[in-house]
Amino acid sequence: MxxxxxxxxxxxxxxxxxxxxxxxxxxxxxxxxxxxxxxxxxxxxxxxxxxxxxxxxxxxxxxxxxxxxxxxxxxxxxxxxxxxxxxxxxxxxxxxxxxxxxxxxxxxxxxxxxxxxxxxxxxxxxxxxxxxxxxxxxxxxxxYDTALNTVVDAIDKIRDTASSHNRLFFVEVMGRDAGFIALNSGVGAGAEEILIPEEDLGLDRLLASLERSRKSGKTSSIVVVSEGDKIGKNVFELAEYVTKNLPDYDSKVTVLGHIQRGGSxxxxxxxxxxxxxxxxxxxxxxxxxxxxxxxxxxxxxxxxxxxxxxxxxxxxxxxxxxxxxxxx
Amino acid sequence: MxxxxxxxxxxxxxxxxxxxxxxxxxxxxxxxxxxxxxxxxxxxxxxxxxxxxxxxxxxxxxxxxxxxxxxxxxxxxxxxxxxxxxxxxxxxxxxxxxxxxxxxxxxxxxxxxxxxxxxxxxxxxxxxxxxxxxxxxxxxxxxYDTALNTVVDAIDKIRDTASSHNRLFFVEVMGRDAGFIALNSGVGAGAEEILIPEEDLGLDRLLASLERSRKSGKTSSIVVVSEGDKIGKNVFELAEYVTKNLPDYDSKVTVLGHIQRGGSxxxxxxxxxxxxxxxxxxxxxxxxxxxxxxxxxxxxxxxxxxxxxxxxxxxxxxxxxxxxxxxx
Amino acid sequence: MxxxxxxxxxxxxxxxxxxxxxxxxxxxxxxxxxxxxxxxxxxxxxxxxxxxxxxxxxxxxxxxxxxxxxxxxxxxxxxxxxxxxxxxxxxxxxxxxxxxxxxxxxxxxxxxxxxxxxxxxxxxxxxxxxxxxxxxxxxxxxxYDTALNTVVDAIDKIRDTASSHNRLFFVEVMGRDAGFIALNSGVGAGAEEILIPEEDLGLDRLLASLERSRKSGKTSSIVVVSEGDKIGKNVFELAEYVTKNLPDYDSKVTVLGHIQRGGSxxxxxxxxxxxxxxxxxxxxxxxxxxxxxxxxxxxxxxxxxxxxxxxxxxxxxxxxxxxxxxxx
Amino acid sequence: MxxxxxxxxxxxxxxxxxxxxxxxxxxxxxxxxxxxxxxxxxxxxxxxxxxxxxxxxxxxxxxxxxxxxxxxxxxxxxxxxxxxxxxxxxxxxxxxxxxxxxxxxxxxxxxxxxxxxxxxxxxxxxxxxxxxxxxxxxxxxxxYDTALNTVVDAIDKIRDTASSHNRLFFVEVMGRDAGFIALNSGVGAGAEEILIPEEDLGLDRLLASLERSRKSGKTSSIVVVSEGDKIGKNVFELAEYVTKNLPDYDSKVTVLGHIQRGGSxxxxxxxxxxxxxxxxxxxxxxxxxxxxxxxxxxxxxxxxxxxxxxxxxxxxxxxxxxxxxxxx
Incomplete structure (x- = not known):
């Protein structure tokens, strides 16, 4: 040495x-x-x-x-x-x-x-x-691994409460330029939809997919949204847009913010x-x-x-x- | 019987x-x-x-x-x-x-x-x-007890990350008409400020208090805001107002939402x-x-x-x- | 003043x-x-x-x-x-x-x-x-409240694994002279049996009760044992005694120890x-x-x-x- | 297909x-x-x-x-x-x-x-x-990843309480034939000693190492023991042996058991x-x-x-x- x-x-x-x-x-x-x-x-x-x-x-x-x-x-x-x-x-x-x-x-x-x-x-x-x-x-x-667990734990709690019909939960997670957190926590939490910066799937596809979920018997859906998703709306605007187009849904927003940077x-x-x-x-x-x-x-x-x-x-x-x- | x-x-x-x-x-x-x-x-x-x-x-x-x-x-x-x-x-x-x-x-x-x-x-x-x-x-x-633990756990994580100077964290918790969650979780998490529907302490007092905290050597502050606080602004407007008046601060917002209703x-x-x-x-x-x-x-x-x-x-x-x- | x-x-x-x-x-x-x-x-x-x-x-x-x-x-x-x-x-x-x-x-x-x-x-x-x-x-x-949550969280995890038939789990908790932890965590975790220093219910009653549980359709049972329970056996001796008398059971022991004194x-x-x-x-x-x-x-x-x-x-x-x- | x-x-x-x-x-x-x-x-x-x-x-x-x-x-x-x-x-x-x-x-x-x-x-x-x-x-x-987090979380709690001098904590974890859990959780929890089935380092080395830790200023030590460790003693016997040879120490034992198989x-x-x-x-x-x-x-x-x-x-x-x- x-x-x-x-x-x-x-x-x-x-x-x-x-x-x-x-x-x-x-x-x-x-x-x-x-x-x-x-x-x-x-x-x-x-x-x-x-x-x-x-x-x-x-x-x-x-x-x-x-x-x-x-x-x-x-x-x-x-x-x-x-x-x-x-x-x-x-x-x-x-x-x-x-x-x-x-x-x-x-x-x-x-x-x-x-x-x-x-x-x-x-x-x-x-x-x-x-x-x-x-x-x-x-x-x-x-x-990264800890942040994923933090997000998944939060979404699990939200899922617990999804016992009413026709609820849409939007959860904004970190990731301005990269969708790693959204994509992996979304799969880990069993989210119905995941929006990431790397891939613009379009709002029409989102609406169609949520409708399909409902018809398949799901009582509520969770959408994980990366801060930097391509759709170009913040999570509150997105929630508003969706419920305007799918009026049967009641939408709720969670913004996890700096919780994701902390914890043991x-x-x-x-x-x-x-x-x-x-x-x-x-x-x-x-x-x-x-x-x-x-x-x-x-x-x-x-x-x-x-x-x-x-x-x-x-x-x-x-x-x-x-x-x-x-x-x- | x-x-x-x-x-x-x-x-x-x-x-x-x-x-x-x-x-x-x-x-x-x-x-x-x-x-x-x-x-x-x-x-x-x-x-x-x-x-x-x-x-x-x-x-x-x-x-x-x-x-x-x-x-x-x-x-x-x-x-x-x-x-x-x-x-x-x-x-x-x-x-x-x-x-x-x-x-x-x-x-x-x-x-x-x-x-x-x-x-x-x-x-x-x-x-x-x-x-x-x-x-x-x-x-x-x-x-109620579980919700308090959920909020306190979230604020603990935010506190972990408060290692930069001049950070202000606003955390919105549930309680449209009652401040029980905000008040008790705020005390439990050691929040610097707590805003509840039962008591309107005014924006001036909030600004003054945050300034005082900074002068006393605190590098960052956490404000717990009840959904129904009397100040009449939502948490994003409130954060914007405060940072406009205290431009040295960088403010971050967390909206816990339905996380508070779930969990074991x-x-x-x-x-x-x-x-x-x-x-x-x-x-x-x-x-x-x-x-x-x-x-x-x-x-x-x-x-x-x-x-x-x-x-x-x-x-x-x-x-x-x-x-x-x-x-x- | x-x-x-x-x-x-x-x-x-x-x-x-x-x-x-x-x-x-x-x-x-x-x-x-x-x-x-x-x-x-x-x-x-x-x-x-x-x-x-x-x-x-x-x-x-x-x-x-x-x-x-x-x-x-x-x-x-x-x-x-x-x-x-x-x-x-x-x-x-x-x-x-x-x-x-x-x-x-x-x-x-x-x-x-x-x-x-x-x-x-x-x-x-x-x-x-x-x-x-x-x-x-x-x-x-x-x-005390934190210790209860720690114990209940541990027993919840044990319960998750209780998916095999005829399992008996013995969980030793603190309390040499007082059964507060055992009694409250036992109720909170839904334990089948709770042994505390304040009350000697006897081994026969324990055996009878476990048998009754099994006949009622329970696939496994959890017994919370205070360190200072009156039965006068340590938790390993107790587990051995029970499985000698109820040979169909397979018994597992957890000793929580100082975990109960720590944690946020x-x-x-x-x-x-x-x-x-x-x-x-x-x-x-x-x-x-x-x-x-x-x-x-x-x-x-x-x-x-x-x-x-x-x-x-x-x-x-x-x-x-x-x-x-x-x-x- | x-x-x-x-x-x-x-x-x-x-x-x-x-x-x-x-x-x-x-x-x-x-x-x-x-x-x-x-x-x-x-x-x-x-x-x-x-x-x-x-x-x-x-x-x-x-x-x-x-x-x-x-x-x-x-x-x-x-x-x-x-x-x-x-x-x-x-x-x-x-x-x-x-x-x-x-x-x-x-x-x-x-x-x-x-x-x-x-x-x-x-x-x-x-x-x-x-x-x-x-x-x-x-x-x-x-x-495996979940079990590691469970063990580390438990040892963190034990570490919290290690505020008295001359404490030795023995924590038995699963792994009858393989030390993966002990080794990785031991590193993750910062344990002073880790005993695994794959490697018999001997009791003398353990005693010497614990003494060295104490002299270096550590007030207490944590030893993670795999069920199947080569030393051929169960965790209680091991604790007894060590405190017989290092009488200044007070030893405490935790047996995690089936907690490790459960949890979200x-x-x-x-x-x-x-x-x-x-x-x-x-x-x-x-x-x-x-x-x-x-x-x-x-x-x-x-x-x-x-x-x-x-x-x-x-x-x-x-x-x-x-x-x-x-x-x-």
Whole structure:
């Protein structure tokens, strides 16, 4: 192993996701195990710019594996988009004698990290942490599995109440550009309809399908709507449109919002975060840089940050077919 | 015990609430225990009008104590507001040889039951089942405790994500005319502000209080808003108004909707439902009628349906003071 | 209000219970609200003896309302049973300028507090925090409601798997001297049999009842056993005895153990803890001492520590009758 | 597609697992979608032997996707081990005009199915449903993910209470021959020690490691023990042995038992069950037989029942290394 790396920085950036604390813990504990110092920066790039950090040892991360959120807090930093901002961050890392950074976040985080690494020659490893699952180079991002369980649990509760006839429930879930949450939670919850940004099936098809459901004997239907669905209406407008066209229905709207970003992480997300971050530390100690770690085909792998940013994590549209079959 | 009662009908009506199944189970099992027949009517008064019912024995309610919703389904019946509708219901009860009815629901259910009992001389016992807790004659209604846990669990998740600065989260909860859910879940979740229909504290006070919270070092605040709050804005308008006046804040909205009516009932709601319904059956067997059973001062009691309908279950406004102290 | 009280100490003692953190938060925030200093002692009486404490302000208790356990840790202190130990504690309180103590715990905690208050003339208020609910002077202790939900949730999962014929599940729950948990969770989970310390129904009755259940068409049965049940066998011996006598049954044992002491507190426990502790602080400021706060008949009340210790919180044995009716 | 298949039977067998209902639903709905008849057999092979079945359409499986257990019940059948038993089953399938069977279960189920298929020339597809994850040919079995969450949730609660010094918690989890549950839940819960059947690390190592943990500043430790761990002691004996050798510790035991087999399935298990069972139906319609469907490298695949039975699903022992690093 390289003996150049003595202090590794870690931060969380972008929208927070369940399992980020498990990831921070794994970085801190791996550093302790390999006898190097872990340094945690607060509020993502902003803490690097402001030199706002804390030295972490194995005990600093005690009992956080089960907690939602991130003890290092998260933020989006406009200043890091400027070369002055990044210069400040590099100066602060130098002052703090940090040799390399582990960046836990999504696309935006990795983009910032890639530029920063090139400009200032500081090794960087990305760890995919976002509930949206929209990162190339990993089958699962940290937090996605938990978010799915949160959504499914919410829809289960709504389904309990669907004991009146002719009820339509619209549930808006996160996913401005990617339908992973809507599609998988929709199949998991047995939703009658799923609207995602990747596929515009049209309002006419939705109305026809809901009518068909009713005729097949369903007393009520649940429609899962991704924030970014293609139909171009927000969920309240959509509900209004549908009940105007299907006047027999009574429609109810739930907007889950930030509930989806919180909660104690699932076992899957904790194990994923743990394995990815042990690997991230080991890659740095091994002299590697500018990579993203990922879980691919049931194994921990890595790819270049460049490919992670260039390629798109394609959604499995076959699940729409599965949904059609199962909401028969 | 009266030997006139041989068959007892049971139904659930109005918005459904967790614990209604535990209540139905308790009616069916009590009937079995006392060797009388239980008859379940579907969709509340509507099933009585249509003669849509099922004979239930101890095994019919197997494994339902843990389930949200109601196996008898629930509905609101316009036809029961007419004397013709009620006549049909009475005829059907006669045909089904049902001697008395147990009505599980809220205000509207009891009002219908009271008129029906007077017109057709059929003994009726009301059981308070609604998440809103707005029934006089009981400290707790069936489903309220579970709804509180559901709301608090949701706000906990939102709180996890409140790791960025200057975030305002608005969470709309049920309660068109009563703030029980908002007030108690707000205290339980440690919300910074709670808006309820019973008390109009004004928008200026809200803005001032949020500013004060920020100055005291809070990085973000959570506002629980009852559907029926007095400020006269829906939760999206309210969020917009606040961020217009406090431009440093970024605001996020969650609308919990029907999630609050579902879910597996808490132990409290199951025991409450069980005790109230054993009592309801025993009151009927004892020749009593036109009463509502309730949980008052830690005991199972009963009051007249008339008083339950005339009086108002006053909210404990001292909790607003508690909330002010604790969100310091 | 008395101007003598300038610093209030708080500690948690005995077995920990969900909601203790909500209680600590309420003490700290109430102190902040009334402009007095809150001082938290670690590990109950032991921290008082060792002078191990921390000054707490409103921000010290940020985000702990939702967490199980106690940030002040808990312990049982043998040294506090000696007058030397108590003298050290009194000396430390004096040094720390603590004018009064709020003690969150159970019987043992209050007994220690009462002696200490008499010996050293330091005002003390007890707050009932234990999952066992075995404290006189309150209908509910902090943590009891959450423990019930934890047990019921566990039994629900066991019930799911009870799809094979002739299965007997024995579930051991906490309660060495009191059957509150077993009795209420047993009714809430729909257990076929409930064994509690307060009532020895005998093994013969148990065998007969299980046989009757099977003949009535039940495919499997769940027996909730309090740690301290009167039958005088541990749960494994009991399971063995029953299957020796009812050889057609296959028996499975679950020992819940300390799971029951943890978990995020229910809304009920959080609101209860909050209200009790605001009251505790206000009583001290009002010059009161040697009282226990409680929730009696739906109101916050107080009684003397003496009566809390002398009297016994009687279990509602009518619930055994309810259980018999409902497990028909 | 083959037009020979007109009626497909489905059953669940062996220990039940969360997601079996989602699997049954997917079989029934896929059959409805492809216009063939689904026939559900009760209690696994036993229902086939006794001709105990029900015809299922799309509505028969309404609202079961979220439920633990199996609506078709599960059992282990000794009679099916005999050729007479299997002959009866074949006769009953013929009578019921069932052309092919989908068997949801584990190793034992598939072994029975393979023999049956050969003897009676009835096409069979296996679907891996067991919480143990010990099936070759799939990365995940239905129910495993949910069981992990159940265990982790339980250990989180125990961790909450670990606020006293020198506590040792032993948690026994399922896995007589395979340590998947112990290993993954142990990493997910941050357990200090994990004992699994695949690896005998010895009691001395355990004692040494616990001592090391204590010296590193840990106030308490959690040991996850697989039922089938190699140390050859049951969990109570193990706890006794350890506290005899480390007398400063106070040890507590939890035996999770059948809790792990129940509960509402996670989104992961529901989607997995749905995808596997759509595939199972489509394979049969496509003329395939004697295969097991599996989730391999993030895709739905199939392998021969023969290979599924011959090969062993190797546990990832690298996770033990991860656990050592992270429990530093």
């Amino acid at each position: 390289s003996n150049k790396i003595k202090r590794i920085g870690v931060m969380t950036s972008g929208g927070d996701s369940p399992g980020m604390n498990a990831a921070i813990r794994a970085v801190a504990r791996s550093c302790a195990y390999y006898n190097i110092q872990c340094v945690g920066f607060y509020r993502g790039f902003q803490g690097m710019i402001e030199g706002d950090y804390v030295e972490m040892d194995a005990r600093s991360v005690r009992n956080i594996i089960s907690r939602g959120g991130t003890i290092l807090k998260s933020a989006r930093s406009k200043e890091f988009h400027t070369s002055e901002g990044r210069q400040k961050a590099a100066d602060n890392l130098k002052k703090a004698e940090v040799d390399a950074m582990i960046l836990i976040g999504g696309d935006g985080t990795f983009r910032g990290g890639q530029i920063f690494s090139k400009e200032h020659n500081i090794p960087v490893i990305g760890v995919p942490g976002t509930i949206d699952n929209d990162i190339y180079g990993t089958n699962y991002t940290i937090g 992480p699932s076992c899957f997300d904790r194990v994923l975060a743990s394995r990815l971050c042990v690997k991230a530390v080991e890659l740095l100690l091994d002299g590697k840089k500018d990579l993203m770690v990922g879980f691919v085909n049931n194994q921990i792998e890595s790819c270049t940050l460049e490919s992670a940013l260039k390629e798109k994590h394609a959604i499995n549209l076959d699940l729409l077919r599965i949904s059609d079959i199962l909401s028969t | 009266s030997n006139k009662i041989k068959r007892i009908g049971v139904m659930t009506s109005g918005g459904d609430s967790p614990g209604m199944n535990a209540a139905i189970r308790a009616v069916a099992r009590s009937c079995a225990y006392y060797n009388i027949q239980c008859v379940g009517f579907y969709r509340g008064f509507q099933g009585m009008i249509e003669g849509d019912y099922v004979e239930m024995d101890a095994r019919s309610v197997r494994n339902i104590i843990s389930r949200g919703g109601t196996i008898l389904k629930s509905a609101r019946s316009k036809e029961f507001h007419t004397s013709e509708g009620r006549q049909k219901a009475a005829d059907n009860l006669k045909k089904a040889e049902v001697d008395a009815m147990i009505l599980i629901g809220g205000d509207g259910t009891f009002r219908g039951g009271q008129i029906f009992s007077k017109e057709h001389n059929i003994p009726v016992i009301g059981v308070p089942g609604t998440i809103d807790n707005d029934i006089y004659g009981t400290n707790y209604t069936i489903g 009932p808490s132990c409290f709601d199951r025991v409450l439902a069980s005790r109230l319904c054993v009592k309801a059956v025993e009151l009927l067997l004892d020749g009593k009628k036109d009463l509502m059973v309730g949980f008052v001062n830690n005991q199972i009691e009963s009051c007249t349906l008339e008083s339950a309908l005339k009086e108002k279950h006053a909210i404990n406004l001292d909790l607003l003071r508690i909330s002010d102290i604790l969100s310091t | 008395s101007n003598k009280i300038k610093r209030i100490g708080v500690m948690t003692s005995g077995g920990d219970s969900p909601g203790m953190n909500a209680a600590i938060r309420a003490v700290a925030r109430s102190c902040a609200y009334y402009n007095i200093q809150c001082v938290g002692f670690y590990r109950g009486f032991q921290g008082m003896i060792e002078g191990d404490y921390v000054e707490m302000d409103a921000r010290s208790v940020r985000n702990i309302i939702s967490r199980g356990g106690t940030i002040l840790k808990s312990a049982r202190s043998k040294e506090f049973h000696t007058s030397e130990g108590r003298q050290k504690a009194a000396d430390n309180l004096k040094k720390a300028e603590v004018d009064a103590m709020i003690l969150i715990g159970g019987d043992g905690t209050f007994r220690g507090g009462q002696i200490f208050s008499k010996e050293h003339n330091i005002p003390v208020i007890g707050v009932p925090g234990t999952i066992d609910n075995d404290i006189y002077g309150t209908n509910y202790t902090i943590g 507190p229910s809304c009920f426990d959080r609101v209860l803890a909050s209200r009790l502790c605001v009251k505790a602080v206000e009583l001290l400021l009002d010059g009161k001492k040697d009282l226990m706060v409680g929730f009696v008949n739906n109101q916050i009340e107080s009684c003397t520590l003496e009566s809390a210790l002398k009297e016994k919180h009687a279990i509602n044995l009518d619930l055994l009758r309810i259980s018999d009716i409902l497990s028909t | 083959s037009n020979k298949i007109k009626r497909i039977g489905v059953m669940t067998s062996g220990g039940d697992s969360p997601g079996m209902n989602a699997a049954i639903r997917a079989v029934a709905r896929s059959c409805a979608y492809y216009n063939i008849q689904c026939v559900g057999f009760y209690r696994g092979f036993q229902g086939m032997i006794e001709g105990d079945y029900v015809e299922m359409d799309a509505r028969s499986v309404r609202n079961i996707i979220s439920r633990g257990g199996t609506i078709l019940k599960s059992a282990r059948s000794k009679e099916f081990h005999t050729s007479e038993g299997r002959q009866k089953a074949a006769d009953n399938l013929k009578k019921a005009e069932v052309d092919a069977m989908i068997l949801i279960g584990g190793d034992g189920t598939f072994r029975g199915g393979q023999i049956f298929s050969k003897e009676h020339n009835i096409p069979v597809i296996g679907v891996p449903g067991t919480i143990d994850n010990d099936i070759y040919g799939t990365n995940y079995t239905i129910g 399935p996670s989104c992961f298990d529901r989607v997995l069950a749905s995808r596997l069972c759509v595939k199972a139906v489509e394979l049969l319609l496509d003329g395939k037989k004697d295969l097991m469907v599996g989730f391999v490298n993030n895709q739905i695949e199939s392998c021969t029942l023969e290979s599924a039975l011959k090969e062993k699903h190797a546990i990832n022992l690298d996770l033990l290394r991860i656990s050592d690093i992270l429990s530093t």
